[in-house]
Amino acid sequence: MATCKQIRNNVYDFLDGELTPGQNKTVEKHIAGCKNCEAYLHNSKNVNHILELLGNQSGKGVATKIIPPTIES
Amino acid sequence: MKILNEPNVGVLLTSEDEDRVDKALRTMSKSIKSSPFEGKSLFQQFGKSLPTYGKGLAGWQKFLRNVKSAPETTYSRMGQRVPKLTQLAGPIGTRSTGKPSQLSQSDAPLEITPPQVEEESTFSRTGQKPVRETQVANNIPYGIPEQRVAVQKPQNKLVLPPKPRKEVPIQKIEYKIPTQQEQEVVKAKQKEKAREIASKDNMEFGFQGPFDRSNLDKWPDIGKAYELWAPQMYKRAVKLLEGNKGATQAAEDAVAEAFVEQEEYLRDLKRGYRINKKTGKQEPVVFDRPYDNISAFKHALLKRVFHRAIDISRKLTNQRKIGSEDIYNDEGEDIEIVDKVNLPPDEKIMNEEQKKQLNAVIEQLPDKYKKVLKLSMPGANTATMKKFTDQEIADQLAVPIGTVKTWKNKAKSLIADKLRQIYGNEFEESVFEPRRIPIDR
Numbered sequence: 451m452a453t454c455k456q457i458r459n460n461v462y463d464f465l466d467g468e469l470t471p472g473q474n475k476t477v478e479k480h481i482a483g484c485k486n487c488e489a490y491l492h493n494s495k496n497v498n499h500i501l502e503l504l505g506n507q508s509g510k511g512v513a514t515k516i517i518p519p520t521i522e523s
Numbered sequence: 524m525k526i527l528n529e530p531n532v533g534v535l536l537t538s539e540d541e542d543r544v545d546k547a548l549r550t551m552s553k554s555i556k557s558s559p560f561e562g563k564s565l566f567q568q569f570g571k572s573l574p575t576y577g578k579g580l581a582g583w584q585k586f587l588r589n590v591k592s593a594p595e596t597t598y599s600r601m602g603q604r605v606p607k608l609t610q611l612a613g614p615i616g617t618r619s620t621g622k623p624s625q626l627s628q629s630d631a632p633l634e635i636t637p638p639q640v641e642e643e644s645t646f647s648r649t650g651q652k653p654v655r656e657t658q659v660a661n662n663i664p665y666g667i668p669e670q671r672v673a674v675q676k677p678q679n680k681l682v683l684p685p686k687p688r689k690e691v692p693i694q695k696i697e698y699k700i701p702t703q704q705e706q707e708v709v710k711a712k713q714k715e716k717a718r719e720i721a722s723k724d725n726m727e728f729g730f731q732g733p734f735d736r737s738n739l740d741k742w743p744d745i746g747k748a749y750e751l752w753a754p755q756m757y758k759r760a761v762k763l764l765e766g767n768k769g770a771t772q773a774a775e776d777a778v779a780e781a782f783v784e785q786e787e788y789l790r791d792l793k794r795g796y797r798i799n800k801k802t803g804k805q806e807p808v809v810f811d812r813p814y815d816n817i818s819a820f821k822h823a824l825l826k827r828v829f830h831r832a833i834d835i836s837r838k839l840t841n842q843r844k845i846g847s848e849d850i851y852n853d854e855g856e857d858i859e860i861v862d863k864v865n866l867p868p869d870e871k872i873m874n875e876e877q878k879k880q881l882n883a884v885i886e887q888l889p890d891k892y893k894k895v896l897k898l899s900m901p902g903a904n905t906a907t908m909k910k911f912t913d914q915e916i917a918d919q920l921a922v923p924i925g926t927v928k929t930w931k932n933k934a935k936s937l938i939a940d941k942l943r944q945i946y947g948n949e950f951e952e953s954v955f956e957p958r959r960i961p962i963d964r
Contacts, residue, residue, distance in 0.1 A: 462932045500942075
C-alpha cells in the first residue's frame with residue numbers, strides 16, 4: 451500500500467506521464483479512495499496548467515526575464 | 524499369439540500371458556472394468572507410465588517380461604511382485620504366535636519352488652530382487668530370510684572425543700521481602716526526590732502555592748510552563764502511545780492540546796464563567812479543590828496530557844478498524860486536509876492581476892526552487908521557445924536529475940499552497956464554474 455506522502459511526491463511525475471504503468475495504477479487506485487489526494491492531484495494539475503499559461507502568455511519578454519543571470523545557457 | 528498394439532513394445536504374448544497381464548493390471552488399478560486388450564490399446568488405458576516400472580516403452584517391456592518369466596506370482600497394487608502366502612509362511616507352525624497357521628488345517632503340500640531368475644530381470648525400480656544370489660547358490664528355500672550377520676565396517680573416520688560441556692554456574696537469585704524499615708527508607712527517598720523536583724519548580728516560578736482563586740495572578744504562566752515541562756510530558760505521552768501509528772505526532776498533539784485546555788481553564792477561572800460549547804450559554808466554573816503546591820498543578824497538567832493522548836490513540840485504533848483515511852502518515856507527519864481550488868482553466872480568464880500575483884508568488888520561492896521552476900516553464904529556452912527538459916536543467920545547474928525533479932515538484936507544491944491561501948474556495952464559487960478535472964491525463 452502506498453501512503454499519501456508517496457503518492458503526493460509522485461503526482462507531478464504521474465501528470466507528466468513519467469511513471470511506469472504499474473505505478474500509474476497504484477496512483478489511480480489510491481486517488482480513487484482518497485479524497486484528499488484527489489484534491490491534491492486536482493490542484494497540482496491546475497498549477498501545471500497555470501505555469502504553462504504564464505509561460506506561453508508572457509512569451510519572449512518573460513522568458514528572457516525569467517532566466518536567472520547566474521546560469522550560463 | 525498377439526503382439527501388443529504398440530509397434531515398439533516388441534513382446535510376444537500368448538493368450539495365457541494375456542490373462543496374466545490382465546490380472547496383474549487389474550490388481551494395479553481398480554478402475555479397469557473391461558479387459559485391457561479390448562478396444563483401446565494398453566497405452567491409452569494406462570497412460571505412458573506404469574507404477575514402479577517407469578515411463579514409456581521400457582517400463583512396459585520390463586513389466587511384460589516379468590509377467591512372462593514368473594507366471595505364478597501375483598502383483599501388488601503398486602506393481603511389485605508379491606510372493607505367495609505359502610512362500611511367505613515358511614515351515615508350518617513356526618509363527619511367532621505359536622498357533623498352527625491356517626494352511627496347516629488344509630493338507631496343502633508345501634510348495635517351495637525356487638523362482639527362475641533371469642539375469643536381466645529386475646522386479647522393482649530400485650533393482651530389488653526377491654531372492655538373493657547367495658540364497659540360490661546355497662539352495663536355501665525361497666521365503667526364508669537369510670540370517671543377517673553384522674559386518675563390522677572399517678573405521679576410517681576420525682572419531683573426535685565428545686566436546687566437554689560448559690558448566691554454567693547457576694546463579695541463585697534470592698528475593699528478599701523488604702522489611703518495614705527498608706520500605707520506609709525507600710519511601711523517604713522518593714519523597715525527597717519529589718521535594719527536590721517541587722523545589723526546583725518553585726524556584727523557577729518563584730511562588731509556592733497553595734494555588735486557589737485568591738492568588739490567580741501568581742499562578743504559573745502557561746507559556747513558561749510549556750517551555751519547562753512540555754518535553755517531559757511529551758516523553759510520557761510517547762510511552763503511553765507506543766506502538767500506535769504516528770505515535771510521536773499524536774503525543775505532540777496531546778501535549779499541545781492539554782496546555783491549551785489548561786490555559787482556557789485558567790482564563791475561565793479568572794473571569795468566573797465558562798461558555799458551554801454545545802449550548803453557547805455561560806456556566807459558572809467550579810473550583811473546589813485548590814492545588815496544594817506547584818507539583819499538584821503540574822500533575823493536573825500531566826493528567827490532561829494523558830487524557831488527550833488516550834483520546835487520540837482511541838481515534839487512531841477506530842480509524843484502523845474502519846479503514847478510513849489516516850490522520851497521520853507512516854512517518855508521523857500531519858497530512859493536511861487539502862481544499863480543492865479551481866484555478867484559472869482558460870487563457871482568457873488569466874488577467875493581469877492574476878499574472879502579477881503568480882509572478883509574485885514565484886518570486887517568493889527559495890532560490891533553488893525558483894531557478895528550476897523558471898527553467899522548466901515553457902518559453903524558458905529562448906532558442907526553441909520551449910521548456911528545458913530535466914536533463915538539460917540538471918546539466919546547467921550541475922546537479923543530478925533526481926534533485927531537479929524534487930526541487931521542481933517542491934516548487935509546484937509550494938505554489939499550490941500559496942494559491943490556496945490567496946484564492947481559497949471563493950475562487951471556485953464566484954469566478955469560475957466549478958469543474959472537476961478527470962483523473963486520466
